[in-house]
Each structure stands twice: as structure tokens, then as C-alpha cells.
Amino acid sequence: MTNKINSLRGMPDFYPEDIISWTPVENKLEEIFNSYSINEIRTPIMEYTDLYKRSVGDTSDIVNKEIYSFNDRNDQSLSLRPEGTAGVIRSIIEKKLDQQQSKFWYMGPMFRYERPQKGRYRQFHQAGIELLGFEEGKADFELISMICSIINGLKIKNTTLKINHLGDKQSKQDFAKELVSFLSSYKDQMDEKDLERLNTNPLRILDTKDHNIQEILKSGPSLKDFIPNSANELLENIQSTFGDLCNIEIDNNLVRGLDYYTGLVFEATSSDLGAQDAFLGGGRYDILSEMLGGKDMPAIGLAIGLERIISIATISPSNKKKVAFITSTSNIAPLAFKIANQLRSANSEISLDMDLTESSIKAKLRRANKTNASHVFILGDEEINNNLIIVKYLREDVEQTNVSLKELIELYKEI
């Protein structure tokens, strides 16, 4: 026997019973994006590796350890996208939209070579928003407003939205320098991971899981002292404006893994998730467009982890109306397909399940009953001869009837 081929580790399939909880969340998100007048953009899932090296940064964990890169037949290094922002910015620079303002959303798969566990996959899905060409201020408020709408619209419980401000490129650098000099006398107490961060991306040390280093950091320099007053005011203003809509905390230790963030950064968590408790993150990235060869373009965006948000969203799937169509004729009965086609055009809201098996009428009826169909339409040789169709009610206490095609279409529109 030939060996069967399995899916890749961390890249799950989605079966209908999984999709049933995805669709209502995807639809609700689209509805919210629309209500904020954001347009959809779709970019390829593969780009030149350099795009991610230059944007996400080659010292970041994502590019350093997690990116899926390979050489194509032309020996060019390509990568599966680990996140959505770099591709969107590459795309709008190419179309010269970096000189104007635009608002985009996207949804799709992302790829990171991480150690798979609950809530962490190698192919996962994100929905994201990018507000492009807007200075710090109004757009930051609009994005936080949208996060509260998402949390409330999807009825997500026990959430915390942490916000922080990283200052501009200069203040980020000044702080990093001070932090490195402060931590240099504690190197012997740091683990390998933090030591590496100290050399490559010192701000990430604020994210450390090591309690001893967390304690040491308390007496170290604070990012708060490096950012302008206006930044602290922005954080407080956001908190007081939206605090009654969602639970907002200012957290001066919140840094994010990607190099391109400046200004406001945020992350939403829920205690209903396990160890991987962040379901949304993002921030301002005023320097990214220039890093990618575009015009100086202020921008802010966010990404939502769909697997995680779907696992905690408490909106219910919509119940699609369902009917079954079975034939009890001795041959294929092409007429049945013609009638079913007309019915589907008359009311596309209903899901009509045409029985394609060769089983007995009894077995067909049993199957129709199991599918939660409200009605079953039956076409046999006798009905074909008399131009009639049997309508059997499966969920109501109503006698079965014989109707003409015209009557059936009328009935079908009202189901």
C-alpha cells in the first residue's frame, strides 16, 4: 500500500464544522470595517525576502527565526508573508498611493515557523487595518475606537487593551542606548535570549519573561521619560475617551516585536485565551514607507489573530434555511435538476441539498431528515407524468401536498 501524505505540522485544515464558527466572525469584521469606511486590499502571500528584512527587521524573531524563505527557479529569495503590513505598503508605494491618504483592510493566511501549540500555528490567519497618510492624532483615536467596536461587536469577554507610546525614531534610539548601558552591569544574570536581545533589539528586553530581570528593570530607565509630554497626554486622552467602551490600560513596558513601530503601540489580550493570550496588536509606523523606498508617510495599523479571536467570540452562527430534493425515478430525471436550478434562482438564501445517491427512497428521506431540512421535495415517475412535485414538511405538523412547479416556486420564495 502506498503511504498516505499528511498535512504540514502547524498548518491545519478547516472542515465545515470549523468554518461554521469562522464565517460569522469574518462577516461581522467586514461589517465593522465597512462601518468605518475602510476598503479592502488583497496582496500576494509571497514577496521578495528583502521586503521583510527591511521592514519587519532582520534582528526581529520573525525574520531571524520564523520566516519561510526559499529560492525560486530563478534563484531569487522569496518568502511567505509572516504579516500583512509590509506587503500593503510595498503595494501602495508601487501604485504611488504613498502620496495620499487611504484606509485599507485585508484578511488572509500568514506563515511563521513557530513551535505549534494551542493558539499558535505555522499557517494562521489575520485580519488587518492600515490607516495610511495620517499624522499622529485623529487616526490613532479612530483605530482605538475600531478596536473597541471589534471587542464589543464580537462580544469578547475579559479583555485588556494595553497601550503605550514608543516616541519617535530618535527617542526610541536614545532610550535603547540608555537601557543597554544600564543593563550592561547585569549581563551575568541574563539568559541567552535576553543577552541576544540586548545586542540586537534591546527594547524587546522589556518583554522579558524572566522575573529577576523584570525586577531589575524597575530601577532602570523608563521609556516614559524619553517620550514627549504630548505622547503621555495622547495615551491618557485615549484611555479617558474610550475607557467606558473597553478596558484600556497604559503599560509603559509594552513594546512590539517589529522594528518599524514608533509612536502609539497596543495589544489586546483576553484571559479566556490560554498562554497565547494576545488576539490583536499593532501600532504607528511612520518610518516604514521610507524604509521601503516610498515617500515619508505617517501611518497606523493593527492585525487581529483570527484563530484566537474566533475561539473567544461569542456571536452565534446564523442558521441557514435548508431543504432537500430527492428523486424516486428509475433513471436520472434531468427535470429534477432543471427544477432545482429554478428554485435556487428564485431564492438564493436557501440551501437546497440535491440527493445525488442511488439509494432507496426510504434511505434518502432518512438522510434528508438528518440534515435539518425543513422541507423535502420529491419527484417520482408519476409526478413527472402529472407535472407535480410532492412537498413533505419535516418540521411542521402539515400533511404532504402535491403542487405544480409554479406553486412550488411561490412556496420556495416564502420559506
Ligand code: AMP
Ligand atoms: P503580531 O503580528 O505578532 O503582532 O500578531 C498579531 C496577532 O496575530 C497576535 O495578537 C495573534 O493573535 C496572532 N498571531 C501571531 N502569530 C500567530 C501564530 N503563530 N498563530 C496564531 N496566531 C498568531
